[in-house]
Amino acid sequence: MLKLKLTHQILLAIMLPLLIEAVFLATALKNLSELQATIEQQNKASKILTLVTLVFQETNLAGGSLMLFKMSHDKRHVEAAQSVANDLMAHSRQLQEEVLQMPNRPPTIDRFLSIIQEINDTSMNIAGIAAESFEVNEQRFVSKFMNMNKRIEIAGKELLDDQQNRQEALRKAQAESRTRLQQTISIMAAANVLLAVGFAAWMTLGFSRKWNVLMSNTINLGIGKELLKPIGGGDELGRLDSAFHTIAQELELARQKERALVDRTVQVICSLDQSGKISQINPAVTRRIGYEPEQILGINLVSLIHPDDRELVHEQLSTHRLSSEEVVFECRLRDANGHYKSTEWTTSWSLKDKTYFCVVLDITEKVAAENLKKDMLAMISHDLRTPLSSLKLILECAGQGVYGTLSDRGISTMKNAQQSSDYLINMINDLLDVENFEAGGLTLDIESHPVSSIIHIARDMVEPNAEKKQIKLDVQLQSFDVRADGERINRTLVNLLGNAVKFAPDKSTITLAANPSQDGKWAEFSIRDEGPGIPPEKIELVFEKYRQVGTRSEGEKKGSGLGLAICKALVEAHGGNIGVRNLEPKGCEFWLKIPINGKTS
Missing domain, CATH: 1.10.287 (Helix Hairpins)
Structure with missing residues (x-):
């Protein structure tokens, strides 16, 4: 069976009826043309019969007038014969014109026309009969004319019989043509009905059925239900349905892998309906809390929560439904032994599914x-x-x-x-x-301070240690005020200057600079030294707790490793940033910036 594309099937469904209609129309036109030709031939035969009848009558009238003239010698009869002869010649010419256009004319017509021609030639002498005395020659003329009249009578009867037979045959042919035309029209109408029924059946059993299956499979694919059987076929709908089944298989495989991943994960993953009942949960709940999944499916989560935490959980879940963001909260959850474990919940609300998707971490040891x-x-x-x-x-x-x-x-x-x-x-x-x-327990005392005062206090606090190594402290600043916690910023600068003095070589220079940013929104500070710099692998780690930034050549310097972590916390508490970069050819620069007008909300 040919596997046609959908477009080819539709084109075939359109072209086939048109082709059949064209064949029927050509047949009907042919039958109609034959009928028209038969009607024309019948009309011509009727006209010939009429002309033959007129010629026959006019010949008899002319002969009768000449017989009366022969008996009465009355010239009026000659004039009458001449008038009839003129009509005879006119009708003879018409008859000749009709007969000459007639294909396959019978010999009776030619004989009839030959006799008529003799009569016409003889009729030209009728006028001379009345001008002379009636003699034997005129009597011979009349006798000759009467003899031709008898001959034409015989030929005319033969011709009339022949034309009547021909007309009867044409009537039969016309009836047959009409019958064929009616049959063609009837067959055409029946074929149209059959084509319409066949096309409707094809649309219903073929295209419409496939389309309905395809639409059902589209919906089933979207909601995750099993698809109907493949519709098959090599057209576009068949290939599209095949693609849907392939996608469904891939999705099912992905769901199985996802389910296997969820089932094997060490964390508890569950879903809750709108009322807070547990609708799905993975096997990790057995390892973490001691329940079998079947034991807690359908149970309201609140019944497992510590009474003191229930209000918090209810508030978090209720608020979460009003936003699309994830919510993280902690609560105590009762295990299968009746003990409470500290848990951290990360929940995501799906408006489409009307479901909370939750990941539960056991943080008992962390707490x-x-x-x-x-x-x-x-x-x-x-x-x-x-x-x-x-x-x-x-x-x-x-x-x-x-x-x-x-x-x-x-x-x-x-x-x-x-x-x-x-x-x-x-x-x-x-x-x-x-x-x-x-822990978020840092409170800032924000006031307006001259930057020069903060800088000089920090320098004075570090200067004794710098003098021991003969290090010069070079201050470069512009005069401006900043809204900040002066004591905290001073402590940050003292820590940074202390580190610079610790690692800078003897008799070197440390530069402390403070300037407003070009847009006037930030107070920018920097401390540059001429020390060995920071190893590239430690640049990203210098602000972490308990980290040292000394070089291997000089050994790790004595310290707790908390100073730079404190600096970072103090700067970020002000809404600012802090960083470090190595300088060429030696040394490094610690920089920080805080908002001039204080931290914004």
Whole structure:
């Protein structure tokens, strides 16, 4: 069976009826032409019969007039015969014209025309009969005319019989042509009906059925239902349906892979309906919470949530339905043993499916670690910083001679002890500050400050250490004010300057610059040194906690590794940015910028 394209099938459905109609129309035109020709021949035969009848009658009238003249010698009969002879000649010419156009004319016509021609030639002498006395020659003329009249009578009867037979044959041919034309029209009408029925059946059983199956498969593909059987065929609809089945198979394979991935993941993945009931959940729930999936399907999530957290969960889910963004919240979830585990929920609301899609993380250990860290920080703050502060005060008093005069060696030992206590207290303060910054506990005291005041205070605090290495501190600034927490910005600059002094070589220069940006929106600060720079592999890590930025050639410098992390936290708390880049041929530059008019909401 030929596999035609849909366009070819439609073209064939249009062209085939047109071709059949053209054949029927040609046949009908042929029959109509034959009928017309038969009618014309019949009309010609009727005209010939009429002319033959007239010629026959006129010959008899002329002969009768001559017989009366022969008996009465009345010239009026000659005149009558002459008038009839004139009509006879006219009708004879018409008859000759009609006969000459007649194909395959019978010999009776030629004989008839020959006798008529003799009569016409003889009729030209009729007028001379009345001018002379009636003699034997005129009697011979009349007798001759009467003899020709008898001959034409015989020939005319033969011709009439022949033409009547011919006319009868034409009538039969005309009837046959009419019958054929009617049959052609009837067959054409029946063929049209059959074509219409066949086309309707083809459309219903072929095109329409395929189209309906294709539309159903389109809907089923969209909603994830099983497709109907392939419609087959090599046309466009068949290929499109085949493509739909291929896509459905690929989607089913992808869903199976997705389901396998969800089932094998270590995290709990579930979906909730609008009322909060669990509609789907993966097997990880057994490993994480202890329930079998069948045990909690259809259960409302609220019944598993700790009573103190239910209001929070309800509020988060209700609010989430009003936006398309993901929502993350924490709550305590009861496991199969009746114990509560800390969980973190990431939910996404699908308006189309009216469903919450959730990923649940077990953060019990994380929460325990955070609580342990909080306890440790509280212990550091209370049990270490307070005694160290007291120890520092005692050492300061001893160094000032409150408890008696010390020897030179005692004074030196006391100063070393004070520096060690200061280092420990600063390290504890840095650690507490970093944790407070990360916990969002940093509060800024925003006021307007002259930038020159902040810069000079920072320089003065670092200058003693710089003088020990004979390092020059070069200040370059423009005079302008900035709205910021002056103490925090000062601490940031002191940390950056302290690092520069630590790593810069002796007798080098450190440049501290402060300028407003070209658009006047930012206060820009920079600290440039002439040290060894930062190893390229550590450029991205310098602001992380507990990271050191020393070079291998000089060894890692002493420090907690928290100073730059604190600087980054303080700058970002102001809504600014901080960074570092190496300079050519040596040295590096730390830069920061904060809004001149203070942090915007």
